[in-house]
Amino acid sequence: MANRFEKIARKSVLNIKPYVPGKPIEEVQRELGLKNVIKLASNENPLGPSKLAAKAARASIAGVNLYPEGSAYKLRNVLAEQLKVKPENLIFGNGSNELLNLIALAFVETGDEVIYSALSFVAYPIAVEGAGGTTVLIPHKQFRHDMEGFTKGLSLKTKLVFLCNPNNPTGAIITKKEVEAFLTKVPANVLVVLDEAYFEFVGDAEYPDGLTYIEKYPNVIVLRTFSKIYGLAGLRIGYGVAHQDIIEIVERVRPPFNTSIPAQAAALAALGDKAHLKKTVKTNNEGKKFLYAGFEKLGIKYVKTQGNFIFVEFKTNGKGVFEALLKRGVIIRPMYDNFGRITVGTMKENKKLIKALEFLD
């Protein structure tokens, strides 16, 4: 039966395809009666959170009868110092995903166009259409952002551009040269969001640091998160860095207590645990190499990644592979046709995945 409230819902909301998250471990255990299940579906940190961050979150619980400090004062100041920006250049979100929505809510009006790449982060259309904007998709070029296509896609109606760097789900980067050439062509009244959720994993010299642009280009917003390398996805905290004038406008639509006390405490402690970051990068690099070799042996094609996930092309339908792997206690992310995305796990998890794939072969 049709939903009776569709008649009164905003038209733009009816177009939205709801976000489908990675299948939770508990759900697979319940549905398939399995004990040992691993999740390589949501690009989380397989090593867990930093021990210092977990300790700080636990200690903060005693104070959760009070609302959090909405400005995240301590975290803001420490992070500003680390990033070499001013505290006024920062905004915190309930994950960087919330900031995508808030930016769209603050700037996008009905009729405005928002440009992003095909085969990119699925939360972009939700943010744009939720705000009543129109999405303009630029076809990808061999799984990479086509920056010439982006330039051609700019119109008088363009309000916002999302550049996902490295791109989820393909793991490809947009190079410094490409980003810089594009920024010179974007009018000053068009915002460019550089979504750098996987920034800390990248080891390519051609990769740009978005923060180096915010002085020269006041229309640039850099988004980063504590969900990925910092291992705090379940606490929900991310941040944006931009010119104070942009931050001031997005702040107007930010819910007052959008980042929790434990999330702020954990994020602050995580910033002081560089050893955890280093170990995570090392685990990821070793895992990538191991998985590449495993995929090659099995004839599974893949795109070389700069993130903590790999975009693969199976020999058969991705959904079928996903279902078969579930039965063997491995959750991946199926995509369209024969494609899928697999998060790099611990070595034990990577071995379990390859074994399960060998079994299917």
Ligand SMILES: Cc1ncc(COP(=O)(O)O)c(C=O)c1O
């Ligand atoms: C490219 C990209 N941006 C943003 C996010 C949002 O992450 P969070 O809201 O956990 O900070 C994700 C999460 O998967 C992502 O892949």
